[in-house]
Amino acid sequence: MAATESQNKAKLTRKEQIESIATALFKQRGFAATSMRDLASAVGIEAASIYAHVRSKEEILQSICFKMANEFFAELAEIESQSITYTQKLRQVITAHIKIITHNIAASTVFQQEWRHLSEPFLTDFLSLREKYEHRIRELIQQGIETGEFISSDTRFVTRTLLSSLNGITQWYKLDGELSPEAIAGNLADLFLNGLNTHKDDRPKYH
Amino acid sequence: MAATESQNKAKLTRKEQIESIATALFKQRGFAATSMRDLASAVGIEAASIYAHVRSKEEILQSICFKMANEFFAELAEIESQSITYTQKLRQVITAHIKIITHNIAASTVFQQEWRHLSEPFLTDFLSLREKYEHRIRELIQQGIETGEFISSDTRFVTRTLLSSLNGITQWYKLDGELSPEAIAGNLADLFLNGLNTHKDDRPKYH
DNA sequence: CCTACCGATCGGTAGG
DNA sequence: CCTACCGATCGGTAGG
Numbered sequence: 434m435a436a437t438e439s440q441n442k443a444k445l446t447r448k449e450q451i452e453s454i455a456t457a458l459f460k461q462r463g464f465a466a467t468s469m470r471d472l473a474s475a476v477g478i479e480a481a482s483i484y485a486h487v488r489s490k491e492e493i494l495q496s497i498c499f500k501m502a503n504e505f506f507a508e509l510a511e512i513e514s515q516s517i518t519y520t521q522k523l524r525q526v527i528t529a530h531i532k533i534i535t536h537n538i539a540a541s542t543v544f545q546q547e548w549r550h551l552s553e554p555f556l557t558d559f560l561s562l563r564e565k566y567e568h569r570i571r572e573l574i575q576q577g578i579e580t581g582e583f584i585s586s587d588t589r590f591v592t593r594t595l596l597s598s599l600n601g602i603t604q605w606y607k608l609d610g611e612l613s614p615e616a617i618a619g620n621l622a623d624l625f626l627n628g629l630n631t632h633k634d635d636r637p638k639y640h
Numbered sequence: 641m642a643a644t645e646s647q648n649k650a651k652l653t654r655k656e657q658i659e660s661i662a663t664a665l666f667k668q669r670g671f672a673a674t675s676m677r678d679l680a681s682a683v684g685i686e687a688a689s690i691y692a693h694v695r696s697k698e699e700i701l702q703s704i705c706f707k708m709a710n711e712f713f714a715e716l717a718e719i720e721s722q723s724i725t726y727t728q729k730l731r732q733v734i735t736a737h738i739k740i741i742t743h744n745i746a747a748s749t750v751f752q753q754e755w756r757h758l759s760e761p762f763l764t765d766f767l768s769l770r771e772k773y774e775h776r777i778r779e780l781i782q783q784g785i786e787t788g789e790f791i792s793s794d795t796r797f798v799t800r801t802l803l804s805s806l807n808g809i810t811q812w813y814k815l816d817g818e819l820s821p822e823a824i825a826g827n828l829a830d831l832f833l834n835g836l837n838t839h840k841d842d843r844p845k846y847h
Numbered sequence: 848c849c850t851a852c853c854g855a856t857c858g859g860t861a862g863g
Numbered sequence: 864c865c866t867a868c869c870g871a872t873c874g875g876t877a878g879g
Contacts (some may be wrong), residue, residue: 434705457692458648463757464756465670468856469858470801470858482864482865489858499848508746532676546753580840582837584834586827586831586836591831594805594806597805597808597811598808601800601801601804601808602804612797617797620793620794622645623793624798624832625836625875626837628834628835629730629798630834631788631789636814675872676874677874686848688848688876689849690875691874691875696875848879849878849879851878853874853877854873855872855874856873856874857872857873858870858871859869859870860867862868863865863869
């Protein structure tokens with residue numbers, strides 16, 4: 434009970450503050466190039482004091498990576514459970530993914546670029562989660578093809594391309610930019626669903 | 641003349657061999673997490689001996705990043721000079737970019753992910769080149785819109801999305817995989833030009 | 848290309 | 864949360 438109380442009060446525990454600042458630094462310089470002394474100095478304490486709140490440098494990375502993974506899965510499960518067309522599901526997946534990314538730009542960047550510094554068994558777990566997420570989106574596209582909503586395509590390729598486009602948003606999204614997360618989602622869904630061409634006679638016979 | 645001769649002979653100079661192995665290591669572990677001792681050991685010499693061929697660790701990174709940039713620009717200039725439709729130009733840009741990436745997977749990955757470890761003035765130069773490349777592709781899409789080939793869209797957004805999709809290929813392309821570079825290029829061009837949807841009545845009114 | 852070595856910095860611990 | 868400190872490792876140089 435006392436433990437629960439201490440978790441509930443206050444805005445940000447010191448541990449959360451450390452993780453938040455670490456996330457920004459890992460994004461800026463990369464995990465390997467960020468030292469615990471850099472982190473401590475940014476927090477305003479001594480390097481050794483960090484270890485009162487955190488077991489190791491890698492533990493911080495683990496926390497960032499798996500928290501982000503959980504966010505993506507929570508939204509995906511919600512969408513999968515709905516009774517709507519696959520076109521609508523795809524639009525919602527795009528919207529949800531972009532919402533998560535734009536609300537956690539630094540953590541998303543670390544999630545995307547720094548996971549390789551995880552040690553085992555975290556590395557294997559992480560890659561397995563990523564594979565599962567991709568697989569479930571691929572399933573969604575496959576089912577859209579079977580209902581006739583989407584054209585027949587290489588679903589593995591389409592899914593990877595979609596995820597690259599989604600994850601690439603971390604590299605250019607600006608809070609003060611001209612495009613809101615919702616506008617980005619709308620544009621991206623339009624592009625993937627309808628393409629750039631004004632007519633559809635361009636397609637060679639790959640399929 | 642003697643200098644020219646020594647450049648022309650042999651398969652790979654020691655310097656080229658060092659850069660090639662460094663590229664693979666930088667891709668695998670990242671620039672910051674790769675030590676000169678790792679590199680030396682992979683080459684089969686002592687760490688200090690590396691410095692007989694290379695001025696610093698960063699010089700290797702500079703070489704990788706700017707060589708890749710030059711490759712992209714050479715292909716782009718070639719395509720821009722042709723008299724073909726913008727649809728065809730876009731297809732060729734996609735094909736050329738993918739060709740370069742798939743032929744230099746490790747160097748492309750380093751180019752994309754490790755450039756932030758460049759020091760000034762290289763960092764600024766590099767970002768300026770990247771911006772120039774994006775700008776020229778954006779111009780190409782803008783012109784395609786003006787001729788009526790492409791639908792009116794946010795060209796900045798479309799260009800960034802295309803580049804994310806192209807660069808994401810380094811993350812999943814396998815030499816022994818099911819898709820050849822040409823097939824990937826065809827699929828990607830089809831997706832961006834025509835989209836996934838079997839009909840075009842899905843588009844909401846964002847534009 | 849090697850041996851020998853430099854000062855700096857790393858992640859982390861002991862003990863309070 | 865601090866002082867004091869550990870052994871390991873870092874990028875790089877001197878001198879041959």
